[in-house]
Amino acid sequence: MIRVPWRSAAAASTGLILVAATAACSGGHTAGAGGGSASGAGRAGAAAYTLSASTPAPKGPIDSFTWALYAEPTTLDYAQAFDYPQNMILSNICESLMRWNPDLTESPGLASSVEQPDPTTYVYTLRSGVKFHDGGTMTADDVVFSLKRQMDPATGSTWISTFDNVDSVTKTGPSQVTVKLKKPDSQFGEAMANSAGTVVHASAVRAAGQNYGTGGTLGCTGPYTLGTWVKGTSIELDKFPGYWGKPALAGKVVFRFITDPTALTNALLTGAADGGYLITPDSYARLKSSGVGNLYFGKSLTTVNLNVCNLSGTLGDVRVRKALLLALDRSGFVKTGLKGVGTVTSSVAPADAWPAGTVPPAADLPPTAQDLAQAKALIQQAGATGKTVTIATSPIGPDVWLLATAFQSAGTQIGLKVQLKTIAPDAFTALFSDPKAREGLDAFPETYYLSTTDPLAIYHIFRTGDFENYAGWSDPAYDKLVDQAEAEYDPVKRAAISAQIQKIAVDQLPWIPAAEWPNSLFLDKRVTGAPTSIAYLYYPWAADVGSAG
Amino acid sequence: MSEVWRFAARRAAELAVTLLAASFLIFSAVYLAPGRPETFLLGGRSATPDALAAIRAHYHLDDPFPVQYWRWLTQMAHGDFGTSIQYRAPVLGLITARLPGTLMLIGMAAVLVVVLGVGSGWLSARRPGGPADSGMLVATSVAVGTPSFVAAIVLIWVFSVRLGWFPSIGSGSGFFDMAYHLALPALALSLYWIGTLARVTRAAMLAELSKDHVAVARSRGIPERTVLRRHVLRNAAPGIATMSGLTITGLVVSTVLVESAFGLGGLGAFLDTSVSVKDFPVVQAISLLIVTVFVAVNLVVDLIYPLLDPRVRLGARNSA
Numbered sequence: 031m032i033r034v035p036w037r038s039a040a041a042a043s044t045g046l047i048l049v050a051a052t053a054a055c056s057g058g059h060t061a062g063a064g065g066g067s068a069s070g071a072g073r074a075g076a077a078a079y080t081l082s083a084s085t086p087a088p089k090g091p092i093d094s095f096t097w098a099l100y101a102e103p104t105t106l107d108y109a110q111a112f113d114y115p116q117n118m119i120l121s122n123i124c125e126s127l128m129r130w131n132p133d134l135t136e137s138p139g140l141a142s143s144v145e146q147p148d149p150t151t152y153v154y155t156l157r158s159g160v161k162f163h164d165g166g167t168m169t170a171d172d173v174v175f176s177l178k179r180q181m182d183p184a185t186g187s188t189w190i191s192t193f194d195n196v197d198s199v200t201k202t203g204p205s206q207v208t209v210k211l212k213k214p215d216s217q218f219g220e221a222m223a224n225s226a227g228t229v230v231h232a233s234a235v236r237a238a239g240q241n242y243g244t245g246g247t248l249g250c251t252g253p254y255t256l257g258t259w260v261k262g263t264s265i266e267l268d269k270f271p272g273y274w275g276k277p278a279l280a281g282k283v284v285f286r287f288i289t290d291p292t293a294l295t296n297a298l299l300t301g302a303a304d305g306g307y308l309i310t311p312d313s314y315a316r317l318k319s320s321g322v323g324n325l326y327f328g329k330s331l332t333t334v335n336l337n338v339c340n341l342s343g344t345l346g347d348v349r350v351r352k353a354l355l356l357a358l359d360r361s362g363f364v365k366t367g368l369k370g371v372g373t374v375t376s377s378v379a380p381a382d383a384w385p386a387g388t389v390p391p392a393a394d395l396p397p398t399a400q401d402l403a404q405a406k407a408l409i410q411q412a413g414a415t416g417k418t419v420t421i422a423t424s425p426i427g428p429d430v431w432l433l434a435t436a437f438q439s440a441g442t443q444i445g446l447k448v449q450l451k452t453i454a455p456d457a458f459t460a461l462f463s464d465p466k467a468r469e470g471l472d473a474f475p476e477t478y479y480l481s482t483t484d485p486l487a488i489y490h491i492f493r494t495g496d497f498e499n500y501a502g503w504s505d506p507a508y509d510k511l512v513d514q515a516e517a518e519y520d521p522v523k524r525a526a527i528s529a530q531i532q533k534i535a536v537d538q539l540p541w542i543p544a545a546e547w548p549n550s551l552f553l554d555k556r557v558t559g560a561p562t563s564i565a566y567l568y569y570p571w572a573a574d575v576g577s578a579g
Numbered sequence: 580m581s582e583v584w585r586f587a588a589r590r591a592a593e594l595a596v597t598l599l600a601a602s603f604l605i606f607s608a609v610y611l612a613p614g615r616p617e618t619f620l621l622g623g624r625s626a627t628p629d630a631l632a633a634i635r636a637h638y639h640l641d642d643p644f645p646v647q648y649w650r651w652l653t654q655m656a657h658g659d660f661g662t663s664i665q666y667r668a669p670v671l672g673l674i675t676a677r678l679p680g681t682l683m684l685i686g687m688a689a690v691l692v693v694v695l696g697v698g699s700g701w702l703s704a705r706r707p708g709g710p711a712d713s714g715m716l717v718a719t720s721v722a723v724g725t726p727s728f729v730a731a732i733v734l735i736w737v738f739s740v741r742l743g744w745f746p747s748i749g750s751g752s753g754f755f756d757m758a759y760h761l762a763l764p765a766l767a768l769s770l771y772w773i774g775t776l777a778r779v780t781r782a783a784m785l786a787e788l789s790k791d792h793v794a795v796a797r798s799r800g801i802p803e804r805t806v807l808r809r810h811v812l813r814n815a816a817p818g819i820a821t822m823s824g825l826t827i828t829g830l831v832v833s834t835v836l837v838e839s840a841f842g843l844g845g846l847g848a849f850l851d852t853s854v855s856v857k858d859f860p861v862v863q864a865i866s867l868l869i870v871t872v873f874v875a876v877n878l879v880v881d882l883i884y885p886l887l888d889p890r891v892r893l894g895a896r897n898s899a
Binding site: 102104105183184186240241243244245260261262263286287288289290292293294296297299300302303454455456457459460462463464466467497 | 613614615617618619628629631633634637665666667668672673676677732735736739740743746747748749750839840841842844845848849852855856
């Protein structure tokens with residue numbers, strides 16, 4: 031899920047600055063080969079913006095640059111790193127066995143190669159001569175320690191579900207680690223490119239004990255080391271001279287935490303910060319016309335949806351869910367909620383998540399145009415006219431409150447009674463983990479990003495018993511397909527099964543999709559080179575940023 | 580001098596009781612507020628029930644309220660302010676890191692308020708109804724009617740974004756750099772209080788001016804300046820001092836909004852985020868710090884009183 035780093039200006043008048051609430055999401059494992067082509071959901075008429083594959087190449091190194099970030103990470107422990115602020119910083123300090131690239135493909139990282147002698151075995155051969163920030167060289171023991179630490183319930187890892195099918199992790203040679211699985215799992219291998227596959231220096235973690243991740247060394251291998259952390263203000267990263275890969279262009283990176291979205295935009299406009307990801311849509315126009323720098327958009331693997339969390343109420347009838355999808359003014363939502371930067375969609379899986387050439391045809395998906403007549407007919411068939419649907423809303427960001435409003439308007443027009451229940455931003459985040467918080471709700475807006483390039487990274491949610499399957503939606507045929515897909519190692523064959531999974535999902539609508547939402551990036555005229563895609567969560571993007579002239 | 584010691588001892592005891600009562604009230608309030616800390620720790624991620632239970636156990640969140648409060652209190656008695664739930668780090672360090680910027684901000688705002696507030700009130704009262712007075716009334720109306728976060732937005736837009744004279748975010752490092760960084764925030768923070776104090780000063784002085792002893796003084800040909808200083812300001816001073824004290828405590832509370840608007844990451848913004856995620860130890864520590872400031876400022880006003888008005892005995896202040 032996604033954290034929405036913006037609050038409304040109106041919220042300020044309540045007398046408390048509301049801190050952005052998040053909904054970072056779990057579960058996404060895998061990175062299929064190939065970045066999907068940006069076809070998928072019809073891009074017709076979406077000329078308001080263009081997606082950039084990259085930003086112009088830097089002219090050379092730079093002493094330092096400053097990056098604006100809407101919240102301070104609470105910890106930089108790789109096992110707890112599952113949110114924009116943590117990952118945006120940590121991706122430059124810590125590295126994983128595999129690497130997620132800016133084009134959303136995957137390639138070797140700290141492992142120089144990976145073999146699969148049989149469907150339940152991954153053998154990782156480690157890169158040699160990789161130095162840790164705190165001294166010492168990476169060994170197979172460090173890799174075993176790092177992965178096992180994620181699997182230990184006492185660690186409280188947010189990535190623990192990645193390891194559900196792991197039977198054992200063992201050192202099988204001086205620079206070789208073997209992972210044995212209980213059953214074939216394509217998703218595990220792909221997840222080794224995100225924080226789940228991080229390798230740290232065992233002795234550094236042991237030495238830090240309870241304080242690991244709160245400062246000092248992180249015992250990682252990336253192009254930057256963790257420098258000064260001024261709690262509440264900034265985190266500095268310093269270039270690591272002993273880095274095994276391409277050396278970083280900037281000697282220092284300063285992350286500044288600016289919780290107020292207007293203040294963050296002002297920081298970019300005045301040069302107090304050189305750039306930032308996740309720009310609030312309300313500032314797109316201002317930054318674009320400022321002449322101070324460039325606003326870019328890139329692949330995000332992010333969709334904006336309505337999460338149906340209660341199937342024993344009005345939304346329990348699939349006809350009502352279908353009617354809501356038909357009645358929703360999706361293009362109106364993109365225009366107002368995302369300021370025109372987004373595309374309407376009928377699937378919860380982003381088009382870019384599919385391997386090249388495997389995106390299911392548009393004919394597989396219901397049309398994205400509003401059809402009130404058909405929607406009304408469905409509501410009448412279901413005998414749901416006048417029935418109540420309760421949707422949560424929150425002044426967290428336009429993707430939440432405007433989507434809730436759009437659904438309210440859709441439901442009202444077709445004869446449903448839609449009640450919006452307003453929840454404080456901080457309480458909104460509790461919807462994702464606390465069943466009590468979801469009591470009395472039928473649905474809530476949920477913006478969801480994938481941590482790997484694979485549609486299964488979102489479709490696993492609807493499997494029976496998945497801990498993100500809040501409504502307890504269940505379909506044995508669906509479960510069987512998901513199991514089949516996860517066990518399939520060939521990305522193209524897997525995508526074919528995922529296409530069948532998607533057909534059931536769009537037919538049954540356990541979530542109701544609305545739009546795809548690209549990643550946003552602002553760079554002033556001093557710096558360039560940052561990737562435009564969501565890969566920044568796990569790829570050492572800051573090392574690519576250098577002087578623009 | 581025994582009177583002074585008795586007074587000091589009484590005030591110390593009062594402070595201790597106040598802090599204890601406040602700590603209990605704040606702890607209860609945070610405890611009863613909706614939301615659960617462990618869900619904030621997850622940052623909105625889903626989590627397995629086991630993972631949630633592990634977090635609850637780690638932070639003793641399942642203990643009954645009295646047990647939690649007592650744990651916190653006994654820790655405090657040993658000088659341990661506890662560990663922040665959000666940051667998993669000692670609260671004391673987190674607070675001291677943020678303290679300088681906030682103190683400087685409040686200090687600068689307090690100077691602005693006292694100098695500009697008392698000054699413009701004094702100017703007004705000299706010629707009621709004159710051009711200075713009329714101008715002051717308009718200016719103070721605007722100042723009192725402008726919420727600090729609105730002032731912050733306007734000031735940033737004009738002086739940082741459009742003119743580029745001042746930085747838009749951050750609190751700087753080193754005394755002069757900090758003063759430069761905090762100039763706009765201090766102005767935004769103090770605007771309302773300048774207006775309020777100016778009006779209080781004016782009213783207090785006009786009340787004194789209409790008294791008989793002033794008319795007598797004037798009729799005896801004493802220069803106006805001397806009349807104002809010795810007969811008017813001196814008698815109005817206790818009321819102005821009380822108001823100044825209230826103002827400074829008010830500034831502390833207003834920092835929350837201003838710090839967020841200017842991205843200062845000080846104590847105010849920290850209190851705000853900590854309340855919203857129910858970070859008990861941090862909320863307790865910062866709140867008690869604020870209560871201490873309140874009590875301390877009150878004490879200073881009490882000590883100044885006898886100096887301003889010899890008729891008043893130590894600690895026997897009438898509410899002005």
